[in-house]
Amino acid sequence: MFKIQSSGSSRPTALASLRNKIRRHEMSRAHEIAQELTEKGGQDLLGNLVRAVSHTVLAETNAVFRTAYYLAKMNRPFSDHDDLIELQEKNGVTMGTSLHSRFSSTTIVEHIAKKMQTKIVDSIVSSSSKLSVLIDEATSLSHKSATIVNVKASLDGATPEFVFLDLVEPESQRAESIEEALLNCLDTAGFSEEWLQNNWISFVSDGASVMLGKNSGVATRLTARYPNLFTWHCMNHRLELAVNDAVDEVQAVNHFKVFMDKLHNLYSQSNKNSRELMEAAQEMGSQVLKIGRVLNTRWLASSFRSVKVVWRSYEALNRHFENAAGD
Incomplete structure (x- = not known):
């Protein structure tokens, strides 16, 4: 605290002295600093600084x-x-x-x-869209049995589409363990028991007995718990089984398979042959795609692509064989 005193013995002189001091103080640097501090005190500089730093870090x-x-x-x-x-x-x-x-x-x-999965599940649940679940068995890198869980539902009223949900590892390959792992997966994702009772309409899997067994398969156990559930044998798996049965009946297919495997080995194991095939394709003005195997562990669509590649590359393959025969 400072006390300002006037100079002079008479009142007019004292007042004039005080007015002069007030005028000089208003023009002084100390007064300007005091005003700046007062203005900054009302601007929340610390809060503004924190917000600026947060905005930078967020960006x-x-x-x-x-x-x-x-x-x-x-x-x-x-x-x-x-x-x-x-x-x-x-x-x-x-x-x-x-x-x-x-x-x-x-x-x-x-x-x-x-976060994306949570948003998708919330959209399905809030719109009460009907839900289909497709599961398939797989093997992880650690050679553990796992189950792939996919769901199909309408998102925001659009056409229903498949969405990968999770990869779970049941404790065993028994139907009880697979059922428990599947229901835990759906519950963790955000599908409550009450919601599933009203909106889960179909379950799809391969034709293994543990899945579609009439007495204690996963589908049978789920149907007992959800009476309105419709179970179905996956069409892709059924097609694979049908083709395998047809191949077993038609022995001539084995000759075709051997021929396709030899083509695959010819160009996949030799860079020289692959380069010569590309040169032959350039001469014919065609394009050569990768030749794969047929009727192996891959899906049937993979075999179809391999056969289609050979069909489209027939001219280049023929030119390459002619060039190799005359070399």
């Missing part, structure tokens, strides 16, 4: 998240994440100092996938 995080999403969208390896970050920084984009490793990229994609 940097968004850029990193979009980069990781690009890798997943384009089926690129996560090892490209750090290189893409470096490229964008050289182009002038501020990418921050964290979340630049491939491990961070993996975690980011998993987080985005969970």
Whole structure:
């Protein structure tokens, strides 16, 4: 606290002295600093600074998240994440100092996938769309039996489409374990028991006895729990079984299979043959696609593509064999 005193013995002189001091104080640097401090005190500078820093960090995080999403969208390896970050920084984009490793990229994609799945499930549940579930058995990299769970439903009133839900590992290959794993998967995803009772209309699987067994198969157990459930043997699996039965009956197919396998081995195991086939295709003005195997562990559509490739590449194959025969 400061006390301002006037000078002079008479009242007019004292008042004049005080007015002069007030005028000089208003024009002083100390008064300007006091005014600035008063104005800054009402501006919430600390809050504004925190918001500015948060906005900057959020923008940097968004850029990193979009980069990781690009890798997943384009089926690129996560090892490209750090290189893409470096490229964008050289182009002038501020990418921050964290979340630049491939491990961070993996975690980011998993987080985005969970959020997208939650949004899809919430849309299905809120619209009371009818639900179909398709499961199929697979083997993980650790040679453990796993079950792929797909659902089919209408999203926002559009045409129903298949959506991958989860990959679960039942405790065993018994029907009870598969049923428990499936129901836990649906519950974890956001489909409640009450909602399933009203909206789950179909269950699709392969024709294994553990799935479609009449006495204690997964389909039978689910039907007992959900009376309105319609069970179905997957058409793709039925087609595979039909083709396998036909191949067993028609022995001549084995000669065709041997011929296709020899073509595959001829060009997949020799770079020289592949190069000569490409040269023959250029002479004929045609395009050569990759020749695969037929009637193996892949789906029937893969065998059809292999046969179609040979059919389209017939001229190039014929020219290559003619050139090789005359060499």
